[in-house]
Amino acid sequence: MEGDASRRDTLIRMTAGDGRIRAVAALTTQTVDEARARHQTSPIATAALGKALTGGLLLSAALMKDGGRLTVRVLGQGPLGGIIVDAGFDGSVRGYVARPDLQLPVTAQGTLDIGGAVGREGFLYVTHDSGLGHPYTGVVELVSGELGEDFTHYLATSEQIPAAVSLGIYVEADGRVSSAGGLLVQLLPGAGDEIAWRLEQNIRALPGFTTLARKWGTPEEIARAALTGFQSEILSSQAIAFSCQCSSERVLTAIASLGQKEIRAMLDEDGKAEVRCHFCNEEYVVSGAQLAEMLEAS
Numbered sequence: 001m002e003g004d005a006s007r008r009d010t011l012i013r014m015t016a017g018d019g020r021i022r023a024v025a026a027l028t029t030q031t032v033d034e035a036r037a038r039h040q041t042s043p044i045a046t047a048a049l050g051k052a053l054t055g056g057l058l059l060s061a062a063l064m065k066d067g068g069r070l071t072v073r074v075l076g077q078g079p080l081g082g083i084i085v086d087a088g089f090d091g092s093v094r095g096y097v098a099r100p101d102l103q104l105p106v107t108a109q110g111t112l113d114i115g116g117a118v119g120r121e122g123f124l125y126v127t128h129d130s131g132l133g134h135p136y137t138g139v140v141e142l143v144s145g146e147l148g149e150d151f152t153h154y155l156a157t158s159e160q161i162p163a164a165v166s167l168g169i170y171v172e173a174d175g176r177v178s179s180a181g182g183l184l185v186q187l188l189p190g191a192g193d194e195i196a197w198r199l200e201q202n203i204r205a206l207p208g209f210t211t212l213a214r215k216w217g218t219p220e221e222i223a224r225a226a227l228t229g230f231q232s233e234i235l236s237s238q239a240i241a242f243s244c245q246c247s248s249e250r251v252l253t254a255i256a257s258l259g260q261k262e263i264r265a266m267l268d269e270d271g272k273a274e275v276r277c278h279f280c281n282e283e284y285v286v287s288g289a290q291l292a293e294m295l296e297a298s
């Protein structure tokens with residue numbers, strides 16, 4: 001709904017329990033639906049990509065600082081193939097999936113079989129780029145391929161952060177996304193057993209994310225549901241959007257870097273160059289005249 005600010009995708013970061021608990025909650029419905037429209041994803045691919053996009057945003061908000069970005073790669077052995085997501089601390093995110101058209105039967109419970117699509121075996125890689133150089137990558141084996149559990153396992157194992165990640169994407173019969181988002185709750189160093197125990201009870205009592213989102217409607221209320229009984233306060237709130245850094249200038253630079261021989265071959269064989277951005281599926285066409293100009297300039 002355009003113009004309705006309360007419906008815009010938002011991510012909030014909160015603190016609770018005398019600074020010993022951090023919570024990040026996000027509603028990502030429009031963002032995930034834009035990914036669906038751009039990549040023309042099937043319902044199962046929409047749900048898996050949507051969870052990875054949302055998980056990437058939550059992790060970026062929890063682990064990075066201003067200017068930082070995370071790349072999440074889910075490389076499972078299932079028929080969906082890999083999922084790649086690039087998520088920034090600034091709330092921008094983009095991503096794609098290897099098999100956007102995958103069709104799979106629903107589970108016995110009638111739900112989308114995300115674990116079956118992603119694969120219950122494989123790896124989750126998370127690359128941290130602070131923007132100041134020296135990116136590094138953490139990796140864990142997948143637990144279930146359902147992604148919420150896999151992100152939880154990643155935080156516990158690779159980052160040594162006790163946390164719980166819940167992700168929910170609801171795809172309607174016509175393929176559109178009507179609800180998407182996620183919640184990440186983590187214990188910070190120094191949290192005693194009392195805080196840990198109470199938080200765990202809260203998290204166990206929570207329903208799945210889609211039910212939470214339907215009941216509460218804003219990231220703040222969703223996070224407060226997880227923080228019941230604790231004093232909590234908002235650290236930051238920001239808009240979330242599907243956003244890609246590709247541009248025709250970048251495409252021209254990339255083609256120019258291929259060298260004379262390649263450019264000459266494109267010109268002779270196709271009379272132009274067509275380049276599609278993996279991340280956002282935008283297509284760029286470089287005309288024969290532009291290719292000829294590059295050859296003259298080089």
Ligand code: ZN
Binds near residue numbers: 244278279280281282
């Ligand atoms: Zn792009």
